[in-house]
Amino acid sequence: MIHFENVGLRYGLGPEILRDITFDIPASSFQFLTGPSGAGKTTLLKLLFLSLKPTRGLIRMFDRDIASIPREDLPMLRRRIGIVFQDFQLLDHLTTYENVSLPLRVRGKEEHTYRSDVIELLKWVGLGQRINVLPPVLSGGEKQRAAIARALMDQPEILLADEPTGNVDPPMARRLLGLFRELNRQGTAVLIATHDFALMDQVDARRMILSDGRLEIYS
Secondary structure (H helix, E strand, C coil), X not given: CEXXXXXXXXXXXXXXXXXXXEEEECCCCEEEEECCCCCCHHHHHHHHCCCCCCCEEEEEECCEEHHHCCHHHHHHHHCCEEEECCCCCCCCCCCHHHXXXXXXXXXXXXXXXXXXXXXXXXXHCCCCCXXXXXXXXXXXXXXXXXXXXXXXXXXXXXXXXXXXXXXXXXXXXXXXXXXXXXXXXXXXXXXXXXXXXXXXXXXXXXXXXXXXXXXXXXX
């Protein structure tokens, strides 16, 4: 599904943040991305979401070389990728329900085709009583769960999650991990960036460790 080969990235004339990154993400796979703060995990996720382009190396996604993809084709490709960043990116003037259903509305789907699914998912992530609340009223953990629900609504082929359990208590972290695992069983590839070793120990999955701009992989 995704192939990186000798990928490097630098900002301007500065030193390389990522160096000689090579790995594959097979369809329906599950992996963790970990490493010290500042190692470049979020930058790598942005490369995977096509919001950054590498300064060198090859990236192939869904059988296409991203260097040759026209700019106007990128939004369609991103629809195949679900992503949860640490800043949540919720729109403050939309309710929890409206934020989570936004990807479907953008695609032109009629509300009657998805309303029950959105409400069911919000209940599953513990936001059943917060459906009509605006983001400024939500706690950090509630915003995180709303962002996760939004990323899942479009049934992505791959889910990228940056510290998805960082603002929730251990029981909710286990519940969210169960949601990711169920999504994976249904065929979605999952990559979770995390510092939480207790979380990683709950799943027999590949670990990719990013340190000093380089990546090591342990199956």
